[in-house]
Amino acid sequence: MVSRIVTVVLLCLLAITHAQLWWGAGSMDRVAELRTQINELQASNDAARKENERLTSEVNGLREGKETVQEKARSELGMVKPNEIYVQILRP
Numbered sequence: 001m002v003s004r005i006v007t008v009v010l011l012c013l014l015a016i017t018h019a020q021l022w023w024g025a026g027s028m029d030r031v032a033e034l035r036t037q038i039n040e041l042q043a044s045n046d047a048a049r050k051e052n053e054r055l056t057s058e059v060n061g062l063r064e065g066k067e068t069v070q071e072k073a074r075s076e077l078g079m080v081k082p083n084e085i086y087v088q089i090l091r092p
Contacts, residue, residue, distance in 0.1 A: 021027065061068040073079040080086045 058068075062072070078086070
């Protein structure tokens with residue numbers, strides 16, 4: 001009789017553990033969902049890191065030399081030097 005009770009208790013514990021694996025807070029579906037979120041966040045972080053590196057290099061270029069400032073002024077503001085002729089070529 002005792003061995004049957006032990007067997008039933010162990011089977012119940014196995015069933016509870018198995019149920020937690022499939023439907024509980026740490027279920028396999030939840031783990032897969034969290035892995036997907038981690039991958040998405042890592043991709044977002046990588047894109048932000050690249051943008052930060054680009055902006056850092058641009059800031060360093062602006063701090064170090066006048067050439068970068070002149071390039072920005074020419075391309076974004078359309079500025080020209082004295083006695084300089086500005087020619088814009090539009091491509092079809």
